[in-house]
Amino acid sequence: MTSRRSTSATELLVDLVTNTADPGYAAAAARRGKDAPRRWFDRPAVVLGCLLVGFTVAVAYVHTHRSAPEAAKVHNSLVARVKTAQESGDALEAEAQRLDSEIIKARQRALPGTALGARLQRAQLLAGATPVMGQGLAVQLANPPQPTATPSGGRPGSTPIDGAQTLTDRDVRSVVNELWHDGAEAIAVNGVRLTPTSAIRFAGQAVLVDFAPITSPYTIDAIGDSDVLVTSFADSDVAGRYHTLTSVEGISFSWTQERTLRLPATAAAAPRYASPAPTGSSR
Amino acid sequence: MIAGLALIAGVVVGLLLRPTVPHVLEPYLPIAVVAALDAVFGGIRARLDGIFDAKVFVVSFVSNVVVAALIVFLGDKLGVGGQLSTAVVVVLGIRIFGNAAAIRRHVFRA
Numbered sequence: 001m002t003s004r005r006s007t008s009a010t011e012l013l014v015d016l017v018t019n020t021a022d023p024g025y026a027a028a029a030a031r032r033g034k035d036a037p038r039r040w041f042d043r044p045a046v047v048l049g050c051l052l053v054g055f056t057v058a059v060a061y062v063h064t065h066r067s068a069p070e071a072a073k074v075h076n077s078l079v080a081r082v083k084t085a086q087e088s089g090d091a092l093e094a095e096a097q098r099l100d101s102e103i104i105k106a107r108q109r110a111l112p113g114t115a116l117g118a119r120l121q122r123a124q125l126l127a128g129a130t131p132v133m134g135q136g137l138a139v140q141l142a143n144p145p146q147p148t149a150t151p152s153g154g155r156p157g158s159t160p161i162d163g164a165q166t167l168t169d170r171d172v173r174s175v176v177n178e179l180w181h182d183g184a185e186a187i188a189v190n191g192v193r194l195t196p197t198s199a200i201r202f203a204g205q206a207v208l209v210d211f212a213p214i215t216s217p218y219t220i221d222a223i224g225d226s227d228v229l230v231t232s233f234a235d236s237d238v239a240g241r242y243h244t245l246t247s248v249e250g251i252s253f254s255w256t257q258e259r260t261l262r263l264p265a266t267a268a269a270a271p272r273y274a275s276p277a278p279t280g281s282s283r
Numbered sequence: 284m285i286a287g288l289a290l291i292a293g294v295v296v297g298l299l300l301r302p303t304v305p306h307v308l309e310p311y312l313p314i315a316v317v318a319a320l321d322a323v324f325g326g327i328r329a330r331l332d333g334i335f336d337a338k339v340f341v342v343s344f345v346s347n348v349v350v351a352a353l354i355v356f357l358g359d360k361l362g363v364g365g366q367l368s369t370a371v372v373v374v375l376g377i378r379i380f381g382n383a384a385a386i387r388r389h390v391f392r393a
Contacts (some may be wrong), residue, residue, distance in 0.1 A: 020381025022325045029334035045337035047289040054293020054320040060316045063304050
């Protein structure tokens with residue numbers, strides 16, 4: 001039973017492949033016989049059919065090539081809007097940093113050389129409110145190189161979803177935490193200074209550091225006693241794990257001891273809800 | 284001869300008019316194209332076989348487009364539209380290849 005059914009299915013397929021001629025032509029020829037006289041509608045019918053065929057093909061061509069640039073146009077306008085928003089964000093941040101540095105100067109004029117001024121400066125340094133420099137360690141983490149672009153099977157205009165990103169926020173975070181643990185005093189990730197309230201998160205395909213999107217390669221600069229940092233970091237589980245991943249996943253991972261690192265300030269958000277507790281009431 | 288001229292005229296008209304395809308008909312455009320190509324190759328082959336018939340040519344083209352679109356329309360309603368349009372393209376594609384091979388045998392005797 002099964003074999004019979006499968007042979008009939010095979011016959012159907014063979015028939016499909018071998019008998020490609022439209023049986024209608026043979027039937028019409030047999031009905032009308034050889035050298036039948038021309039009918040009045042033969043010519044117009046051929047013309048009409050060919051017109052239709054050409055028209056269909058041309059419409060399909062025009063349609064395909066018109067919708068693709070429109071999708072690209074939408075994409076370009078979105079990219080332009082994102083870029084302007086990023087630029088205005090950068091400009092505002094630069095303005096905030098300029099104003100911050102004016103505040104710092106004014107403060108230094110107001111509190112020259114006092115113990116209070118020194119304490120304030122120290123607090124600002126730890127909070128990431130002032131640019132800092134010093135010796136330290138720079139760690140580089142990068143995603144494996146993308147394989148050659150394969151054509152996506154989607155419709156034109158759709159965005160292919162990349163293969164899973166190998167490195168995520170977790171990796172950046174674990175390196176940062178290890179560096180804090182090893183005694184770093186100030187850390188910046190791809191030029192974004194970390195503060196006590198910084199968050200490293202993952203959204204879509206980008207790692208967000210304080211809502212600033214950064215992409216691979218990730219450079220994590222840490223200022224601290226560079227000898228201690230290098231030895232502790234090299235000994236750490238985190239470094240061992242990424243060394244293993246280098247050979248397994250193809251990520252690139254390295255670190256260098258730096259004599260001078262410069263980290264930018266962050267436009268530190270002033271705490272809105274926390275206020276200093278009265279002294280002596282600490283528990 | 285006149286068929287080729289009409290084909291070119293159709294292409295020119297399509298390029299000049301640039302008609303907007305209604306959104307509803309968009310999914311049927313590729314099927315219409317494949318059916319059109321099938322009709323053309325089938326017609327050329329019949330011509331070379333000496334059994335070309337204008338009525339069969341026009342009717343087979345129109346009915347191919349309509350039937351293929353109907354199949355896909357039904358499939359869309361039943362949730363298998365993509366698979367059925369693939370099936371239509373495969374079947375018509377096989378016919379196009381077969382007819383092209385027959386034309387090749389006629390023209391080059393190989």
